Amino acid sequence: MKRNILLNPGPATTTDSVKEALLVPDICPREQEFGELTQAVLNKVVQVVNGESTHTAVIFTGSGTAGVEAALSSVVPPDGKILILDNGAYGKRAETIIQAYGIPYRTYRMVWGDYPDVDAVEAIFKEDGELTHFVFVHHETTTGMLNPLPELLELCRKYEVDSIVDAMSSYAGLPIDMRELPIDYLISSSNKCIQGMAGTSFVIANQEKLAKTAEIPPRNLYLNLWGNHSYIEKTGQFQFTPPVQIVYALNQALDEFFVETQAGRTARYVKSYETLLDGLEKAGLELLLPKSQHSKLLTAIVEPDSPGYDFMEMHDYFYENDITIYPGKGAKQDTFRVANIGEIDYRDMLLFNKLLLQYFEEKKIM
Ligand SMILES: Cc1ncc(COP(=O)(O)O)c(C=O)c1O
CATH class of the missing domain: 3.40.640.10 (Type I PLP-dependent aspartate aminotransferase-like (Major domain))
Structure with missing residues (x-):
């Protein structure tokens, strides 16, 4: 079955065995x-x-x-x-x-x-x-x-x-x-x-x-x-x-x-989060919250103040690459959001990071 990488905060990506059930x-x-x-x-x-x-x-x-x-x-x-x-x-x-x-x-x-x-x-x-x-x-x-x-x-x-x-x-x-x-x-x-x-x-x-x-x-x-x-x-x-x-x-x-165990699941999610943060930093993006307050399950990212940035356009670019990202929801600064829950791991985040950098370069953002 085609695998989509859902970086919205649920419904999350599931295993094939859950889908088959x-x-x-x-x-x-x-x-x-x-x-x-x-x-x-x-x-x-x-x-x-x-x-x-x-x-x-x-x-x-x-x-x-x-x-x-x-x-x-x-x-x-x-x-x-x-x-x-x-x-x-x-x-x-x-x-x-x-x-x-x-x-x-x-x-x-x-x-x-x-x-x-x-x-x-x-x-x-x-x-x-x-x-x-x-x-x-x-x-x-x-x-x-x-x-x-x-x-x-x-x-x-x-x-x-x-x-x-x-x-x-x-x-x-x-x-x-x-x-x-x-x-x-x-x-x-x-x-x-x-x-x-x-x-x-x-x-x-x-x-x-x-x-x-x-x-x-x-x-x-x-x-x-x-x-x-x-x-x-x-x-x-x-x-x-x-x-x-x-x-x-x-x-x-x-x-x-x-x-998987609770410890195993949390460790997988945290590794994905850390990989994501690395990519966001390389792209020069600012986070809404200080790291000490992060759930490590979802990250709210301040929208770049750049004429080349448009959330829906960026969403569509990722969507064409089987990745779903999520808009903000009324936080104190305008954000978009990336979750790292569900049946995904750090390799999916590496792909996200690569596409993000490519997109930012193409659109001359940051
Ligand atoms: C913390 C929290 N509470 C409640 C809800 C509402 O759940 P639902 O949209 O499934 O009704 C959500 C959905 O994302 C949530 O994140």
Whole structure:
């Protein structure tokens, strides 16, 4: 099969074996065989973050936002209040969801690309005793920033608020160990660093915290976390029609993750990132963030101030060479973005670097 190098931040490049896993005999998802597959997938999803003894996964048909909306709409009680960290498009999206459900909230808003000030967040918790939950993004894909997960979780522990972490683009790419970093609700999807296909998202929930949400009057049906969880517990099946083939592919992707190991996957991604940075430096490009804040999963690059530069034209040049690059998304400076997740490695980045230099020379950029 033709291989495309996807440098957008997911859906990411997948292995041929994950693509082949889509091709399965037709099966009714109400059969026990599919129920067993679903259970195996849920267990493996939790195992990725070492949450077997404390956490359980709830899976939804839908893109990553479905998982975020499921968690946010389901876990805050009517008398609760949530703090939102907005330092990128996905923090902002959490706020939009909270507003749509009319849930009490306050937002710690920053310029997209600024690093969260943990003391300022603590001051909010000190001052506002009504806060019961805190939602933030682990890897803010808007800018490639890795937000300070351990420090923000420590505040949740200190002020006894439940943590909701959007780990959409970091789960399985960077190590997250629930035994050391006990996140109450972690959200991700099947098509980013776990290297499966788009079509499902999941919430990995602390079992005790999740059980308490049974008392919250549901604000919705399809995306209700407790409703979906209790149904699957009772019947072993998805509550609503699942994307059957996507679940088979996710199962294969999870197996491949465990063969590569978390350490192996992170090392492969980091090597690709370092190779990319080398090429960007040679091309004279400026990065949006200081290196200390980089996720090493996606890099936001300041757009060159040159008459020869046009993002869409550059995109098309790469696309003709089977490489997909990604535009910026409202950060404090205009950027384009290059991710290094999925089934790619440093050799793909070397090809990217070579084409970038060729293109810049041709267009007299820099
Ligand atoms: C951090 C983060 N959260 C949420 C989302 C939304 O996921 P989706 O576009 O699959 O709905 C994304 C997508 O890139 C993301 O990077």
